[in-house]
Amino acid sequence: MAGSRKRYSSDLKAKIALEAIRGNKTANEIAAEYGVHPTQIAQWKKQALVLQ
Template structure:
């Protein structure tokens, strides 16, 4: 009988990675505590540290996209007014 792979949530992975970063317990102790392989904990820790900058970069990017979206909708409105005006002038 084949054993099914365990799937971990992002929250659980972050929790384990943060505990590993704090270094209050060894990786081996964390592995026993959470029933994981030490290599898995080190992998999650490495990924967490590598992607930590995205937490702060994401906020600024959303604001920039939002302002760009407003600008484009404004331009669409202006062009629609011009089209309506030209239709009236040409009698269509």
């Protein structure tokens, strides 16, 4: 069964990436809070750091 892919807004991605960069919570804690996979958070964090 093919499901539709989840789409995340740029604002949400940036918010999650900033939380990961701050380091107050682990990737697993952030993932549980927002319903996103920890690997995805790591990718968004990496992208955010490259853009600086």
